[in-house]
Amino acid sequence: MYQKKKEFTISADAALAKVQFICSRQEKCCSDIRKKLQNWNLTPxxxxxxxESLIENKFIDEERYTNFYVRDKFRFNRWGRIKIIHHLKQKQIPEWIISTALEQIDxxxxxxxxxxxxxxxMRSIKEDDSYQLKAKLFRFAQSRGFESSIILSILEDLIAGMK
Known part of the structure; x- marks a missing residue:
């Protein structure tokens, strides 16, 4: 028989201690912490x-978080700027912080x-028609979050180099 899951509640002081521990181990932004606190049924x-306490004590710093996020997603996940921006906006990071962090990408x-x-x-695509190959590569690069202008310029060089 299905049993309703007991709601998990925690005091504000215990929640503070828990999220301080979490933030000391890994960079977090305000929206990540707010979701966690909502799951713990804390009042707004x-x-x-x-x-506020986390921000005052430097456990959370949106600029520091955004810098790490941009660097990691670009270097390790190989995401483009568009995808990085989209994900940061979902985390409610202010635009000026995002644009400042994106400037660190060479x-x-x-x-x-x-x-x-x-x-x-290109090695994994079996396509003889250069137009179809270019379209597939373009869609792939867009899905990774790269801008159309840079995709087209690099594709022109790659396709021209094949001929």
């Missing part, structure tokens, strides 16, 4: 107090990353 006032490194991704993907 208590949530605000906990988050343009040459960005283009090289996209070039390597496209060369790697």
């Amino acid at each position: 006032d208590d949530q605000d107090k906990v988050i 343009e040459k490194e960005y283009a090289d990353c996209l070039h390597d991704l496209l060369v790697s993907k």
Whole structure:
């Protein structure tokens, strides 16, 4: 028989201690912590107090979080700027913080990353028609969050190099 799951509640002080531990182990943003506090059924006032305390004591820093997020998603996941921006906006990070963090991405490194991704993907695509190949590679690069202009310029070089 189905039993209703008991609701988990926690005091504000215990929640603060728990999220301080979580934030000391891994970078978190305010929206991540707020979701966790909501899951623990804290009142909105208590949530605000906990988050304010975390910010005052430097457990949460949106700029620091965003810088790490941008660097990690670009270097390890090989995401483009569009995808990174989209995910950060979902986490309710202010636009000025996002744009500042994106400036740390080196343009040459960005283009090289996209070039390597496209060369790697091109090896796995079995397509004789260059137009179809270009379309598939373009869609792939867009799904990774790269801008259309840089995708097209790199694709032109790659397709021209094949002929």
